[in-house]
Amino acid sequence: MPTLAERDHAVLWHPYTQMQTAPLPVPIVRGEGSWLIAENGTRYLDGISSWWVNLHGHAHPHIAERVSEQLRTLEHVLFAGFTHPTAVELAEQLLALLPTNQARVFYSDNGSTAVEVALKMVLQYFHNLGQPERRTFLCFQNSYHGDTFGAMAVSSRGAFTQPFWPLLFDVEFLDVPVPGREQEVLKQLDALLARPDVAGFIFEPLVLGTAGMVMYTPEVLDELVRRCHQHGVLCIADEVMTGFGRTGPLFASELLPREQPDIMCFSKGLTGGTLAMGLTTCAAPIYAAFLSDDKMKALFHGHSYTANPVACAAALASLELTRTEACTQQRQRLAAAHAAFRQEIEGLPGIRQVRHQGTILAVEYDPGEGTSYFSRLRDAFYQLAIDNHVVLRPLGNVVYLLPPYCTTNEELELLYAVLRQMRALVLDFLPAPTLPEYLHD
Ligand SMILES: *Cc1c(COP(=O)(O)O)cnc(C)c1O
Numbered sequence: 001m002p003t004l005a006e007r008d009h010a011v012l013w014h015p016y017t018q019m020q021t022a023p024l025p026v027p028i029v030r031g032e033g034s035w036l037i038a039e040n041g042t043r044y045l046d047g048i049s050s051w052w053v054n055l056h057g058h059a060h061p062h063i064a065e066r067v068s069e070q071l072r073t074l075e076h077v078l079f080a081g082f083t084h085p086t087a088v089e090l091a092e093q094l095l096a097l098l099p100t101n102q103a104r105v106f107y108s109d110n111g112s113t114a115v116e117v118a119l120k121m122v123l124q125y126f127h128n129l130g131q132p133e134r135r136t137f138l139c140f141q142n143s144y145h146g147d148t149f150g151a152m153a154v155s156s157r158g159a160f161t162q163p164f165w166p167l168l169f170d171v172e173f174l175d176v177p178v179p180g181r182e183q184e185v186l187k188q189l190d191a192l193l194a195r196p197d198v199a200g201f202i203f204e205p206l207v208l209g210t211a212g213m214v215m216y217t218p219e220v221l222d223e224l225v226r227r228c229h230q231h232g233v234l235c236i237a238d239e240v241m242t243g244f245g246r247t248g249p250l251f252a253s254e255l256l257p258r259e260q261p262d263i264m265c266f267s268k269g270l271t272g273g274t275l276a277m278g279l280t281t282c283a284a285p286i287y288a289a290f291l292s293d294d295k296m297k298a299l300f301h302g303h304s305y306t307a308n309p310v311a312c313a314a315a316l317a318s319l320e321l322t323r324t325e326a327c328t329q330q331r332q333r334l335a336a337a338h339a340a341f342r343q344e345i346e347g348l349p350g351i352r353q354v355r356h357q358g359t360i361l362a363v364e365y366d367p368g369e370g371t372s373y374f375s376r377l378r379d380a381f382y383q384l385a386i387d388n389h390v391v392l393r394p395l396g397n398v399v400y401l402l403p404p405y406c407t408t409n410e411e412l413e414l415l416y417a418v419l420r421q422m423r424a425l426v427l428d429f430l431p432a433p434t435l436p437e438y439l440h441d
Helices: 006-011 061-073 085-097 111-128 147-154 161-165 180-194 218-230 284-288 309-322 326-347 377-388 409-427
Strands: 028-032 035-038 043-046 102-110 136-140 172-174 198-202 235-236 263-266 278-283 350-356 360-365 398-401
Touching: 028 136, 043 377, 061 309, 085 102, 085 278, 085 309, 102 111, 102 284, 102 326, 111 147, 111 198, 111 263, 111 278, 111 284, 172 180, 180 218, 198 218, 218 235, 218 278, 278 284, 326 350, 326 360, 360 409, 377 409, 398 409
Parallel strands: 136 172, 136 198, 198 235, 235 263
Antiparallel strands: 028 035, 035 043, 102 278, 263 278, 350 360, 360 398
């Protein structure tokens, strides 16, 4: 009898995976809190919330309850000409929590589609206003906004998108205004804003995830947005990763001292990591530019599963959990633990930099010579984590923690122990950490 992993290998094609050389996938049959449980009973601590989606732990009973209730009531209905209670309820609740200028909610399927919708809103906004020459987007070097074509176009021209470069529309890249480089980047922006064709600026607020959890301050983002607004350039906050408490507050954009984004994109944590859904919100003037007696000024975008009631129910259930005092305390506890761990290892040999924002911690190791995503170090880090029953996906020499909010202090300690052991791997002298009792085979 072939194993589940062997059957998988015979028929499946996995994302971001060189199928010829990749080891067999780990077959997971159950989830529970921050743990993933394999077919053979081995438990793995999910240190990255299953690609940044999970907030409250796996197979959460409250979300499961609301989802199954919705499945037995209304599983789906087309969303043109029809509506349903969970879509309305979710939009009302979100708008009450988002920056005050956000006025409308547009549903789609995932983070990439949320970004596509945002880009199309910006382009058609200027088209509808009779300024079609405004069609250039600004974005950060090394940014990531998704894998569909528009989203790829506003993302880094990295190795992953190289086969498609000739077909990606032109954008203008700004350097990331990391501490110490703010003035330089503001100058780059000023030069670009002098042009008449700039339409929008899309950014991952405060943390560039795929770039390696690269962080910059709310103050410099506020200034970038302010200068864009002075030139009538629309600002898109891609909160697909940062939304729903990841960076501390409910939304990273809340940390901007004065400005508000014109458009916001959400997915990932939106449903607590249960179901795929995307959502784009916008300020009133953008929505107003699509109102007309002329049908052709409408936003002609939609997906078969737009505003799927089951996904909306999962989002409502997750939001209910996220808004509890208990969840706020969990996030504060994670942030405090990360801060303490940062203090412990910052400045030690083998550590180049430690970055921390809310529930996200990133350790940039110093491997001596230059490394890349494909480096052997990355594979060694990955294997070390798995050997310690921990799921992490290092980005080259950067290893980050982005755990579900329910992760306990004891579980956090296991994650930190692995990060310490990675430093030992880099230095090749520290002793291995001991596994907690309950993980001994
Ligand atoms: C993951 C991500 C996306 C893409 O979302 P998908 O649901 O994977 O399509 C877009 N933007 C950011 C910032 C992301 O982290």
